[in-house]
Amino acid sequence: MEKRVTFSRRTIGILFAVPQLLLIFTFFYWPAGQAVYWSLTLQQPWGGGNIWVGLDNFRSILSSADYWNSIAASLVFAAISTGLAMFVALVLAALTDRQLTGSRFYRVVLIWPYGIAAPALALAFRFILAPEAGFMAVVNQAWPGFWDPGLDGVDAMASIIAAFSWKYVGYNFIFFLAAFQAIPRSLIEAAAMDGSGVIRRFRDIQFPLITPTIFFLLVINITESFQDSFGIVDIMTSGGPANATNLMVYKIYSDGFKGLDYSGAAAQSIILMLLIIVLTIFQFRFIERRVHYR
Amino acid sequence: MASITIRDVTKSYAKSQVVHGVDLDIASGDFVVILGPSGCGKSTLLRMIAGLEEISGGEIAIDGTVVNRLEPRERGCAMVFQNYALYPHMSVAQNIGYSLKVAGVPAAERTQRIQAVARILELEPMLDRKPAALSGGQRQRVAMGRAMIREPKVFLFDEPLSNLDAKLRVQMRSEIRKLHRRLNATSVFVTHDQVEAMTLADRLVVMNGGRVEQVGTPGEIYKRPASRFVATFVGAPAMNILEGVVELDGLSLLGDSRRLAIPRVGLPVGAKVAMGIRPEAVRLVAPGSQGALNATVDLVEELGAGRVIYVDLDGAAFSVVTSETVHPAPGETVGLKISPEDMHFFSSETGARLDVFKASVPVPAH
Numbered sequence: 020m021e022k023r024v025t026f027s028r029r030t031i032g033i034l035f036a037v038p039q040l041l042l043i044f045t046f047f048y049w050p051a052g053q054a055v056y057w058s059l060t061l062q063q064p065w066g067g068g069n070i071w072v073g074l075d076n077f078r079s080i081l082s083s084a085d086y087w088n089s090i091a092a093s094l095v096f097a098a099i100s101t102g103l104a105m106f107v108a109l110v111l112a113a114l115t116d117r118q119l120t121g122s123r124f125y126r127v128v129l130i131w132p133y134g135i136a137a138p139a140l141a142l143a144f145r146f147i148l149a150p151e152a153g154f155m156a157v158v159n160q161a162w163p164g165f166w167d168p169g170l171d172g173v174d175a176m177a178s179i180i181a182a183f184s185w186k187y188v189g190y191n192f193i194f195f196l197a198a199f200q201a202i203p204r205s206l207i208e209a210a211a212m213d214g215s216g217v218i219r220r221f222r223d224i225q226f227p228l229i230t231p232t233i234f235f236l237l238v239i240n241i242t243e244s245f246q247d248s249f250g251i252v253d254i255m256t257s258g259g260p261a262n263a264t265n266l267m268v269y270k271i272y273s274d275g276f277k278g279l280d281y282s283g284a285a286a287q288s289i290i291l292m293l294l295i296i297v298l299t300i301f302q303f304r305f306i307e308r309r310v311h312y313r
Numbered sequence: 314m315a316s317i318t319i320r321d322v323t324k325s326y327a328k329s330q331v332v333h334g335v336d337l338d339i340a341s342g343d344f345v346v347i348l349g350p351s352g353c354g355k356s357t358l359l360r361m362i363a364g365l366e367e368i369s370g371g372e373i374a375i376d377g378t379v380v381n382r383l384e385p386r387e388r389g390c391a392m393v394f395q396n397y398a399l400y401p402h403m404s405v406a407q408n409i410g411y412s413l414k415v416a417g418v419p420a421a422e423r424t425q426r427i428q429a430v431a432r433i434l435e436l437e438p439m440l441d442r443k444p445a446a447l448s449g450g451q452r453q454r455v456a457m458g459r460a461m462i463r464e465p466k467v468f469l470f471d472e473p474l475s476n477l478d479a480k481l482r483v484q485m486r487s488e489i490r491k492l493h494r495r496l497n498a499t500s501v502f503v504t505h506d507q508v509e510a511m512t513l514a515d516r517l518v519v520m521n522g523g524r525v526e527q528v529g530t531p532g533e534i535y536k537r538p539a540s541r542f543v544a545t546f547v548g549a550p551a552m553n554i555l556e557g558v559v560e561l562d563g564l565s566l567l568g569d570s571r572r573l574a575i576p577r578v579g580l581p582v583g584a585k586v587a588m589g590i591r592p593e594a595v596r597l598v599a600p601g602s603q604g605a606l607n608a609t610v611d612l613v614e615e616l617g618a619g620r621v622i623y624v625d626l627d628g629a630a631f632s633v634v635t636s637e638t639v640h641p642a643p644g645e646t647v648g649l650k651i652s653p654e655d656m657h658f659f660s661s662e663t664g665a666r667l668d669v670f671k672a673s674v675p676v677p678a679h
Binding site: 205208223227 | 364529
């Protein structure tokens with residue numbers, strides 16, 4: 020029989036659950052409900068009443084080319100930064116797993132970037148990638164005009180992808196390394212005895228066995244790339260040039276708090292939330308099938 | 314089939330040396346068992362043959378080819394691991410056929426060979442199952458199949474039976490033996506279980522502290538242990554040992570009061586000697602009989618076919634295995650009779666065998 024704590028009176032159990040329910044309600048359901056309500060009304064910027072407009076906010080957002088541009092930029096950002104952060108972390112973890120001396124040191128050093136606040140790291144990357152003084156100035160010296168994130172939208176996108184990926188490489192690395200080390204050494208040795216070389220072993224044995232971790236990181240990285248990118252965009256590009264890096268999460272902020280369009284921003288939050296939900300459901304439905312849980 | 318030659322092989326890690334100069338010749342088709350307590354370096358030696366562990370010094374040759382610098386896959390060895398090391402995400406058929414797949418054997422031939430191996434090991438009904446859905450014994454069989462399918466020159470077994478329950482272990486033991494008779498491939502089997510070692514081995518290698526103590530047939534090792542370590546490690550219950558000192562008129566055991574009339578051949582007076590006798594070689598007689606030692610019974614273990622009687626011999630613990638229908642009770646006094654020809658002598662300092670009876674001069678064992 021399953022062990023389970025039972026309460027003599029139902030009310031005691033409910034009392035225990037109340038603090039947590041209260042927190043979730045106050046900080047998630049209530050704001051989310053408010054956002055839904057705002058998205059269906061027209062809010063006055065300085066308060067003082069609102070008008071019920073139904074789905075008008077959604078209609079105007081979805082008919083705006085700027086908004087579709089923002090969705091496209093977000094999807095590009097999510098795909099490339101997730102891919103890059105996971106690939107680099109996977110390679111680093113695979114190499115660290117093979118040569119374990121000093122792996123404890125790597126583990127500590129590589130988790131630090133994740134601990135840095137997004138604006139701080141964005142500022143650092145702004146200096147590193149500055150076309151006139153940073154590391155890329157050397158490249159510009161050789162090919163004048165090659166790199167200018169202030170003018171070129173692609174360069175700007177590359178900058179924020181680099182900064183975001185750098186932060187998440189450390190995070191992913193920890194999980195990948197743990198997954199690799201959870202594979203019994205004898206499995207790798209058995210594969211070696213079976214005649215399998217390093218690359219083949221990685222493909223046939225290690226990779227299939229870390230798919231649960233890959234799947235977990237994929238979900239987390241994609242979700243975070245939609246949400247955690249705000250600080251980086253704000254400091255590095257402010258959505259520019261010409262809206263090239265105006266990601267959905269940044270557009271919510273700029274339309275809402277700079278443009279004072281609270282209702283439109285609320286509608287955008289709802290769309291972003293739905294997009295993340297749909298993407299996550301998609302991953303669970305179609306990618307998780309290929310995961311080998313042990 | 315291949316012979317294995319091991320010459321002065323050593324293994325050191327950063328802080329310690331675990332294998333000290335091992336020399337061993339394994340003839341083609343031999344079933345050799347390496348027996349020793351845990352930490353004696355036996356698994357390390359096996360892994361050096363396999364190529365999973367670097368060789369710090371010396372030379373290992375398989376079929377005359379020095380393999381020190383060869384990758385595991387180039388050595389033609391197959392290995393069965395203690396924890397089976399089956400690939401959890403592959404089916405039984407994929408597990409068995411993985412080496413063929415890596416080698417690029419066409420799918421049709423692969424299936425055929427997997428079928429053939431599965432038939433020998435009675436794995437046919439479960440070829441599509443994952444290892445998680447198999448019992449311990451079945452997993453063990455899959456691990457064997459994975460080694461067999463490659464038709465290797467050498468089979469290496471790293472304590473493959475220690476995760477099985479007692480009944481299955483006995484069954485797998487005889488299957489391994491049968492399999493060896495059938496394939497006749499050179500096999501090296503590592504274990505710490507002396508019964509397993511005695512029953513499987515053509516030749517037995519006893520290791521201790523990173524050194525080979527003795528090499529021989531199971532019978533030789535039981536009858537003429539080359540050192541005190543081998544004598545007490547092989548055989549259950551362990552050989553009884555009494556410490557003694559060589560004196561002018563013989564060997565004094567158990568203090569001055571008891572003296573065994575043993576000719577002092579070639580041993581200086583005052584030399585410390587350990588006398589060993591197998592519990593099976595001690596006879597129980599009535600107390601006070603001619604030439605018998607009196608002892609007090611401590612404990613009797615009933616084994617069904619016989620019993621082990623633990624006695625106290627003037628402070629020394631002694632065990633006797635008897636099949637006779639005597640039932641001494643704890644606290645009772647019994648007489649022990651020991652024939653000189655059943656005694657083994659070892660140097661107390663080096664532990665080496667001293668052949669006091671069989672040779673006129675003590676021959677230190679190698």
